[in-house]
Amino acid sequence: MAYKRIALVCSFGLSTSLLVQAMERAATAAQAKVDIFAIGTSELAERAETTDVFLLAPQVRYMRPTVEKYGKPVGVVDGMIYATADGAKALRQALSLFQEEGMQ
Helix, strand or coil: CCCEEEEEEECECCCCHHHHHHHHHHHHHHCCCEEEEEEEHHHHHHHCCCCCEEEECHHHHHHHHHHHCCCCCEEECCHHHHHHCCHHHHHHHHHHHHHHCCCC
């Protein structure tokens, strides 16, 4: 199985770093083959082709229609998951987006 590339999108790609780290720990524990990274909204176009799923930070949820135009699964991280940096729940959300889109 190929690695799934998950982008966490926030205004500048900085505030998601704690959640990325927590998701990486959860992925290691679950032996999930994922590459998780944070990007700012200005990087969307250049990263769209090499990204499999986008998770938007709550503060950029308004970007959802724009991100959906790239034809990839998109979700908005729940505010409580984001605030507590619950990596396991965020990872489950990202992986469920793959399943919903039939991208196993």
